[in-house]
Amino acid sequence: MTSRRSSSDHRTTPGHVSPAPSYASSQLTTSSRPNPVTAAAKSFAGIFSGCFSPPESGNSKSLGDSEEFKSSSTVSNASRAGSQRGRGSNRGISISSYNLIQGKEPGIVKFTMEEIFQVTRNFSPSFKIGQGGFGAVYKAKLLNGTVVAVKRAKKSVYEKHLGVEFQSEIQTLSRVEHLNLVKFYGYLEQGDERIVVVEYVPNGTLREHLDCIHGNILDLASRLDVAIDVAHAITYLHMYIDHPIIHRDIKSSNILLTENFRAKVADFGFARQAPDSDSGMTHVSTQVKGTAGYLDPEYLKTYQLTEKSDVYSFGVLLVELVTGRRPIEPKFELRERITAKWAMKRFIEGDAISVLDPRLDQTAANTLALEKILELSLQCLAPRRQSRPNMKRCAEILWAIRKDHRELSASNFRSLSTTSQRSTSIKDSEGIK
DSSP states (O other), X not given: OOOOOSOOOOSSSTTOOOOOOOOOHHHHSGGGSSOHHHHHHHHHTTSOTTOOOOOOOOOOOOOTTOSTTSOSSXXXXXXXXXXXXXXXXXXXXXXOTHHHHTTSOOSSEEOOHHHHHHHHTTTXXXXXXXXXXXXXXXXXXXXXXXXXXXXXXXXTTOOHHHHHHHHHHHHHHTTOOOTTBOOEEEEEEEXXXXXXXXEOOTTOBHHHHHTTTTSXXXXXXXXXXXXXXXXXXXXXXXXXXXXXXXXXXXXXXXEEEOTTOOEEEOOOTTOEEOOOGGGTOOXXXXXXXXXXXXXXXXXXXXXXXXXHHHHHHHHHHHHHXXXXXXXXXXXXXXXXXXXXXXXXXXXHTTOGGGGSOXXXXXXXXXXXXXXXXXXXXXXHTOSSGGGSOOHHHHHHHHHHHHHHHHHHHHHHHHHHHHHHHHHHHHHHHHHHO
């Protein structure tokens, strides 16, 4: 397995990693309540399978004014000005991409078709690295050596709603900058061409790794790191920008991994600005967008979108991480088809270990982490948004789970090492006799 990083920091310049904050495990873990499984079973028996109300979490240590979830670097004045103008005009700053290609501060870059043709070799099939609902994705290199992903919308299916999604992605990407969000380089909107140029993330999607497409099994420690990275990214969107953003499509195929298994959240086509709390708004009324299996049931029923809709999707993602299964598994029997329903039922019945991805080792550290992650999932999947934790709280709990997992894993390793040494010593002494 590739060497792991020790922590995730989101307030320094990209690439710099600071030590993890020292959180008190007893204050942050969800195991501080007397009997959460019994409480959950009593409280939520009979509720629809995919939606479970969480046990009430106790008082916890708050991050307060912590910078942990804030932007990984300061956005330039040009970028900020551009994002403001972009929101008004839906076009962005008219800056030549020559600035970007030469490595200068780009602001919001509007590429020309000639430049796109140049870096993709006229959309050469050999440069194509993927195909999605939006269209084809190409890997390209700018003149300054920056490797990028060029997303080109399908002309044959380009319709009004795709135009809205394109503008949504442009406006969202132009406003955000965080270590765990895919970096935005520029775009092109010309005639029937809609192109977005973003950071190239080389190690595929989280879903591909859970499916072992890349050959290696993603261990539970790595999956915990990914969960924390995603929690940081969503917390930043919800809390640490001028106008908070709801991603609306948190899922494993929208999470890209670097060579060091650092997670970056991508695809902002469905993103919406969160309600303005200062004006007393509690939600945004909008048509339902998202992906089946991850959708907040309250949002589905009421068309009321809030940040807690992302929290619900994150709860589904946590279940996906520990089980390895997709949210909906049509090939499984009916009672196991909806993964979150099946996993939560097993957890409430006290049989959490049965849902652990069979490719993961059933160590004491993994078993304990599994139970705590499922308990957090239970809270995130509450049918009423008021009962769900916010993303900052999710990140705090995951930090504590990771801390406990590392300590228990290290303790077990030391114990095994001591036992092995003792066994070798006994054999040596028997050989002398």
